[in-house]
Amino acid sequence: MKQALDIVAELKEISALVAGIEKNNLFSVPEGYFSEFPEKILKHIYNNGIYSSAKEEIEILSPFLASLKHNQPFSLPDNYFDNLKSQISTEEETLTPVRSISSKSKWIKYAVAAAITGFIGISAIFFINNNFTKNHSGVAAAQNNKHTDDDFNKISDDALEGYLSGMPEKSASIDSVETTFYDVAVLDLDDKRLSNILHEIPDEDLIVYAQDPSLDISL
Amino acid sequence: MGNSHSDDILLLQEFRNPATKEKAFTAILKKYQEKLYWHIRRLVVQHEDANDVLQNVCIKVWNGLENFREDSQLYTWLYRIATNESLTYLEQLKRKSSVSIDNEESPVAAKLQAEKDFDANKAEWKLQMAIQQLPEKQRLVFNLRYYDEMPYEEMSKVLDTSEGALKASYHHAVKKIEDFILNH
Numbered sequence: 001m002k003q004a005l006d007i008v009a010e011l012k013e014i015s016a017l018v019a020g021i022e023k024n025n026l027f028s029v030p031e032g033y034f035s036e037f038p039e040k041i042l043k044h045i046y047n048n049g050i051y052s053s054a055k056e057e058i059e060i061l062s063p064f065l066a067s068l069k070h071n072q073p074f075s076l077p078d079n080y081f082d083n084l085k086s087q088i089s090t091e092e093e094t095l096t097p098v099r100s101i102s103s104k105s106k107w108i109k110y111a112v113a114a115a116i117t118g119f120i121g122i123s124a125i126f127f128i129n130n131n132f133t134k135n136h137s138g139v140a141a142a143q144n145n146k147h148t149d150d151d152f153n154k155i156s157d158d159a160l161e162g163y164l165s166g167m168p169e170k171s172a173s174i175d176s177v178e179t180t181f182y183d184v185a186v187l188d189l190d191d192k193r194l195s196n197i198l199h200e201i202p203d204e205d206l207i208v209y210a211q212d213p214s215l216d217i218s219l
Numbered sequence: 220m221g222n223s224h225s226d227d228i229l230l231l232q233e234f235r236n237p238a239t240k241e242k243a244f245t246a247i248l249k250k251y252q253e254k255l256y257w258h259i260r261r262l263v264v265q266h267e268d269a270n271d272v273l274q275n276v277c278i279k280v281w282n283g284l285e286n287f288r289e290d291s292q293l294y295t296w297l298y299r300i301a302t303n304e305s306l307t308y309l310e311q312l313k314r315k316s317s318v319s320i321d322n323e324e325s326p327v328a329a330k331l332q333a334e335k336d337f338d339a340n341k342a343e344w345k346l347q348m349a350i351q352q353l354p355e356k357q358r359l360v361f362n363l364r365y366y367d368e369m370p371y372e373e374m375s376k377v378l379d380t381s382e383g384a385l386k387a388s389y390h391h392a393v394k395k396i397e398d399f400i401l402n403h
Contacts, residue, residue: 003370007368014389015397018346022343023365026344026347027260028266034252038244042241042244044274050281050282
């Protein structure tokens with residue numbers, strides 16, 4: 001009662017207007033609702049199989065099964081649960097201790113493994129590349145040789161003989177050409193100086209030189 | 220609520236005994252059903268909705284009462300369940316109405332106007348309209364204090380809020396209701 005009076009006083013203090021409104025219940029409820037409600041709710045609970053516990057559920061569904069629940073058909077060694085704790089602690093003592101691997105040594109192992117794998121990988125790439133280049137160049141050379149052989153086969157023997165008879169002897173021609181070019185290049189003579197040098201050579205020597213059949217004077 | 224607490228302890232003991240379980244449950248319902256119903260009804264407004272929510276509350280009580288720890292009073296525990304169930308229902312209603320229609324008015328306020336004897340000019344109905352405009356927490360605090368005359372100490376157990384915060388909420392709620400009535 002005191003509580004209710006305190007609440008009214010509190011409300012008047014905050015708002016006299018709200019405190020002045022009558023607390024009439026404006027809502028209506030169907031007749032007999034509250035008197036029937038407990039029975040209805042219990043009916044609803046049982047009809048919908050709503051059980052407050054598993055024990056209650058089996059007791060309602062099958063009292064026979066509920067009565068059998070406590071008759072344990074399995075047997076246990078004497079004092080099994082009393083000795084269980086000491087049995088577990090004895091087993092714990094005899095267990096081989098687990099050797100843990102430190103995280104640092106793990107990382108070193110991984111790093112070494114990665115380095116070896118990398119080295120093998122790079123070596124393999126180089127090896128494969130070299131083999132490929134060799135094979136490729138070998139194939140190209142073989143192809144070129146094949147082309148050359150084919151070309152030679154197409155040339156008639158007469159044409160080859162004609163060509164070879166017109167060629168100077170290798171040793172003489174190459175050496176002389178190289179020497180001539182070398183001499184001219186080293187001397188670097190102008191016309192005036194050349195005529196001076198030629199004046200110094202006797203005419204007989206020049207006639208003999210010009211008559212030499214191995215020299216091509218027309219050049 | 221003092222002597223009522225010792226009665227509740229006795230009822231709980233009877234509920235835990237399979238032979239007297241149904242009888243104890245019926246007694247608990249008879250004792251608290253009206254209080255719980257009106258607490259729910261003021262929040263959800265319509266009788267059909269209040270009935271559905273109250274049924275859910277009773278089923279939860281039936282399932283949980285065996286394991287109810289007597290740290291708190293049965294009365295506050297029941298109010299907690301009723302409040303949570305009502306708020307869950309209102310949340311579902313809000314979601315449904317926001318999907319179906321673009322109605323600015325709260326769905327509960329609309330239900331209030333559909334009540335049989337609704338008269339917007341009567342102060343009592345204006346008060347109901349004003350309560351529906353309040354934020355959820357203030358609405359709960361106002362209802363529990365104004366209608367159920369619940370002490371702040373017990374209310375703090377039901378709503379899990381400090382007494383100081385509850386007093387402030389009640390003060391704000393009353394002021395907002397006053398403003399609404401004066402301006403409508």
